Amino acid sequence: MAEIWIEKYRPRTFEEVKGQESIVKRVKAMVESGNLPHMLFAGPAGVGKSTLALVVARALFGEEFHRNFLELNASDDRGINVIRETIKDFAKVKGLGVPFKVIFLDEADALTREAQQALRRTMETYSSSTRFVLSCNYSSKILDPILSRCTLFRFQPLKEEHFDELLETIKEREGLEVDDSAKVALFSLSNGDVRKYENILQSCSSVDKKITEDLVYEIVSAAKPKEVKEVISLALKGGFVGARDLLLKTMLKHGLSGTDVIKQIQQEVLDLEIDDRKKVKLVKDCGEIEFRLVEGSDEFVQLCSLLALFSEEC
Numbered sequence: 001m002a003e004i005w006i007e008k009y010r011p012r013t014f015e016e017v018k019g020q021e022s023i024v025k026r027v028k029a030m031v032e033s034g035n036l037p038h039m040l041f042a043g044p045a046g047v048g049k050s051t052l053a054l055v056v057a058r059a060l061f062g063e064e065f066h067r068n069f070l071e072l073n074a075s076d077d078r079g080i081n082v083i084r085e086t087i088k089d090f091a092k093v094k095g096l097g098v099p100f101k102v103i104f105l106d107e108a109d110a111l112t113r114e115a116q117q118a119l120r121r122t123m124e125t126y127s128s129s130t131r132f133v134l135s136c137n138y139s140s141k142i143l144d145p146i147l148s149r150c151t152l153f154r155f156q157p158l159k160e161e162h163f164d165e166l167l168e169t170i171k172e173r174e175g176l177e178v179d180d181s182a183k184v185a186l187f188s189l190s191n192g193d194v195r196k197y198e199n200i201l202q203s204c205s206s207v208d209k210k211i212t213e214d215l216v217y218e219i220v221s222a223a224k225p226k227e228v229k230e231v232i233s234l235a236l237k238g239g240f241v242g243a244r245d246l247l248l249k250t251m252l253k254h255g256l257s258g259t260d261v262i263k264q265i266q267q268e269v270l271d272l273e274i275d276d277r278k279k280v281k282l283v284k285d286c287g288e289i290e291f292r293l294v295e296g297s298d299e300f301v302q303l304c305s306l307l308a309l310f311s312e313e314c
């Protein structure tokens with residue numbers, strides 16, 4: 001099978017990472033000084049958090065970095081104990097010729113409070129021989145004792161100019177033709193998320209090397225997760241906690257941003273079989289939350305407050 005583009009076009013050096021300039025500069029300086037703190041990379045999906053962790057590993061350890069670099073996903077269904085065991089096995093063998101090993105724990109905000117407490121103890125136990133890089137979408141979901149041990153870096157959605165550069169590279173290497181209107185659609189649908197952008201583009205290109213706006217929309221509407229509908233129906237039945245948990249899981253799994261979700265929720269509300277007055281109220285709630293998201297509030301907090309409004313409504 002042909003290579004997946006998000007890997008094919010993943011930056012391998014600090015210089016190749018687009019945007020996030022001040023973060024890249026600071027992290028690079030830390031790596032060069034040999035004095036690396038524990039770090040927390042926070043920000044929306046597909047903006048370079050995992051990529052930067054891998055760049056750090058390569059800069060510290062070279063191409064054979066996997067010997068000294070462990071990558072884990074906190075939303076691993078097997079739970080925190082498996083994660084801790086894996087960390088223990090990895091950390092207890094000292095790195096050969098390196099001052100410390102690096103453990104990258106992705107989606108740390110998927111861990112429960114208890115699991116985060118356990119993680120904090122693990123970080124303490126191995127802090128002389130390892131450095132942790134944690135990544136999360138929402139730093140508000142990370143416990144203070146972990147936050148206080150890490151240097152926090154807040155990643156931003158990438159800008160249009162970065163997507164334009166990326167598109168030029170990909171177009172050339174893959175032999176694509178992309179209409180101007182398709183380019184606009186790709187950018188607006190991906191909300192600053194490069195993973196999403198590259199995935200949509202690759203799906204389009206598997207259908208046709210000439211990419212039009214219509215093709216982009218056709219591909220994207222097929223990718224809408226059905227779980228969002230379930231989140232709404234749970235919330236409307238008053239199952240706030242269940243709705244919130246499913247929402248978080250769905251957002252992490254599909255790499256959805258807050259605005260992605262809100263747009264889809266609004267769409268689904270219109271299709272609900274409830275009376276019109278209620279519908280109007282729910283659509284208004286969506287609008288209010290959308291506005292707060294655009295103003296830069298914490299996405300997950302805002303979406304939860306929307307679900308709370310929905311739960312009250314029933």
Ligand SMILES: Nc1ncnc2c1ncn2[C@@H]1O[C@H](COP(=O)(O)OP(=O)(O)O)[C@@H](O)[C@H]1O
Nearest residue numbers: 006009010018045046047048049050051194195
């Ligand atoms: N800042 C960036 N510069 C260039 N490519 C990027 C950037 N951020 C993400 N990408 C592309 O998107 C893919 C997913 O990015 P990743 O770093 O895994 O996102 P996340 O922030 O969710 O960890 C990468 O493999 C790469 O192809």
Ligand SMILES: [Mg+2]
Nearest residue numbers: 049050106135
């Ligand atoms: Mg990641």
